[in-house]
Amino acid sequence: MDRIWSRHIYNSAAVVPYLPTTGSVADLGSGAGLPGIVVAAMLPAVEVLLIEPMERRCAWLSEMREVLELSNVEVKRGRAEEFHGAFEVEAVTARAVASLDKLARIGLPLLGGEGELVLLKGRNVEREIPAARKVLRRLGAGEPTVLRAPTIPVVEDTVVVRVPRRGSV
Numbered sequence: 115m116d117r118i119w120s121r122h123i124y125n126s127a128a129v130v131p132y133l134p135t136t137g138s139v140a141d142l143g144s145g146a147g148l149p150g151i152v153v154a155a156m157l158p159a160v161e162v163l164l165i166e167p168m169e170r171r172c173a174w175l176s177e178m179r180e181v182l183e184l185s186n187v188e189v190k191r192g193r194a195e196e197f198h199g200a201f202e203v204e205a206v207t208a209r210a211v212a213s214l215d216k217l218a219r220i221g222l223p224l225l226g227g228e229g230e231l232v233l234l235k236g237r238n239v240e241r242e243i244p245a246a247r248k249v250l251r252r253l254g255a256g257e258p259t260v261l262r263a264p265t266i267p268v269v270e271d272t273v274v275v276r277v278p279r280r281g282s283v
């Protein structure tokens with residue numbers, strides 16, 4: 115149980131300070147609900163769209179929505195790219211889903227103009243930046259910022275990468 119809290123739940127909570135407190139957020143590849151369910155519980159005024167292609171995982175996410183009484187959660191079954199053009203959100207989160215260049219390709223088109231990707235990544239994310247930069251330039255996005263994000267004092271920091279939808283001209 116301790117590891118579930120420190121490795122997964124507190125780790126997921128590290129994105130919350132970088133998210134809007136109203137509007138909507140899409141969590142790509144939510145899986146068991148990380149970080150999406152944690153975000154929804156911590157930001158009750160934000161509509162959280164959990165995007166997940168696998169049926170069994172979507173059933174779990176819908177069950178968690180009911181059990182935890184998270185009326186601000188909507189489960190969307192499908193791959194992120196299937197929702198391009200269907201809606202726009204203020205921020206996109208993802209954890210353990212894909213490399214930075216792929217996350218940029220599938221996540222940026224879901225953002226409105228001032229939105230940003232707020233990604234939980236591993237310590238080696240700097241290595242993914244050169245490949246991602248080409249995609250970011252092509253899509254008109256801004257420079258990625260890599261942050262060491264604290265969670266709570268006894269739990270190790272984690273890495274959050276922020277990418278603004280629009281680059282400066």
Ligand SMILES: C[S@@+](CC[C@H](N)C(=O)[O-])C[C@H]1O[C@@H](n2cnc3c(N)ncnc32)[C@H](O)[C@@H]1O
Pocket residue numbers: 142143144145146147148149165166167168171192193194195208209210211220
């Ligand atoms: C390794 S799991 C991580 C789950 C969760 N985010 C976590 O941190 O525990 C990756 C998830 O991404 C989903 N996935 C893979 N490609 C995707 C895509 N193109 N769009 C949305 N979800 C995707 C998979 O179905 C899987 O549930």
